[in-house]
Amino acid sequence: MLCGLLYFEKGENQTGRLFTKTPLSALFIIAALIQPHLLASFFYLMLIGLIFCMAGDICLIFPQKTMFLMGLVVFLLGHIWYTIAFFATAAIHQLTWLGSVVVLIISAVVFFQLRPQLGSMKLPVLWYVIFISLMICGAWTVLGDADLSRSGRIMVFAGAVSFYISDLFVARQRFIKKAYLNRLVGLPLYYLGQFLLAFSIGILK
Numbered sequence: 001m002l003c004g005l006l007y008f009e010k011g012e013n014q015t016g017r018l019f020t021k022t023p024l025s026a027l028f029i030i031a032a033l034i035q036p037h038l039l040a041s042f043f044y045l046m047l048i049g050l051i052f053c054m055a056g057d058i059c060l061i062f063p064q065k066t067m068f069l070m071g072l073v074v075f076l077l078g079h080i081w082y083t084i085a086f087f088a089t090a091a092i093h094q095l096t097w098l099g100s101v102v103v104l105i106i107s108a109v110v111f112f113q114l115r116p117q118l119g120s121m122k123l124p125v126l127w128y129v130i131f132i133s134l135m136i137c138g139a140w141t142v143l144g145d146a147d148l149s150r151s152g153r154i155m156v157f158a159g160a161v162s163f164y165i166s167d168l169f170v171a172r173q174r175f176i177k178k179a180y181l182n183r184l185v186g187l188p189l190y191y192l193g194q195f196l197l198a199f200s201i202g203i204l205k
Contacts, residue, residue, distance in 0.1 A: 001027075002191055009183045017061045025054040028194040035202030042089045043201050049081035050198060060170075068174065072124050079131045082197070086138025086156070089204070090145035099140025103164075107133040110168065117175040125171075136164055142204075152204030159196030166190035 001024040008016030029050050037043040052074050059071030111129045118125050139160035143153045169186030173179070 002188060006184060006187060009187070010180050014061065014063075018058075021057055021061055022054075024191065025057040025194075028191070028198045029054060031195060031198040032201050035199065038202065038205040039089060042085050042204060045081055045085035045088065046197060046201055049078045049085065050194065052078035052081060053194060069121070069124060072128055076128050076131050079128075079135045082160070083131065083135045083138045086135070086142050086160075090138075090142040090148060092141055093144050095144030096137060096141040099143075100137040103133050103136040103140070110171070114171055114175050121175075132164055132167060136160055149203060149205050152200050155196050155200040155203055159193045159200060162189045162193030162196065164193075166193060 001020050005017060005020040005024060008020060029047070032043070032047050032050055035043070056071045056075035056078060059067045059074060061067075107129050111126060114125065115122065139157045142148065143157040145153065166186045166189035169182040169189070173182035173186070
């Protein structure tokens with residue numbers, strides 16, 4: 001389905017995108033549902049985040065600015081639930097602070113690079129950057145919590161980072177330069193991230 005989605009993205013076929021992207025996004029929710037729920041609160045919080053992200057995916061299928069803004073808001077809500085899940089599951093430690101400094105510097109640089117192109121979208125994009133950065137801070141927290149399983153921690157962190165990088169390509173496509181390369185790289189990274197997060201539910205303990 002990802003190959004089909006990339007094919008329809010190249011041809012800018014909205015109907016094809018709708019009938020490949022929607023079920024593909026539904027699959028990461030199904031993946032979360034069929035995992036062993038080793039940490040019940042982590043499962044429920046992540047599931048809510050995944051559902052919001054699927055809704056965001058559907059919004060971004062449509063080219064209108066209103067739908068893009070709606071997708072931005074829905075994805076922001078997804079990031080909030082992921083962030084709550086990460087901080088509710090893992091204890092804050094030194095790696096949290098170190099990782100937070102790194103991601104905040106990167107995010108600040110990205111935002112100021114985008115700022116001249118944002119126009120009326122400055123404030124929504126700023127809030128989005130803040131919350132996706134907080135999600136990565138939460139992923140650093142999970143990664144450094146030695147009381148959790150090592151493979152689960154790595155999966156959560158890799159999933160969050162993949163999601164973050166994929167959003168850089170979304171921003172590039174929307175505000176810097178429209179190119180098929182943005183989708184060719186960004187979409188596989190996005191789905192890699194979402195499926196890693198979904199499968200981490202059955203591994204993090």
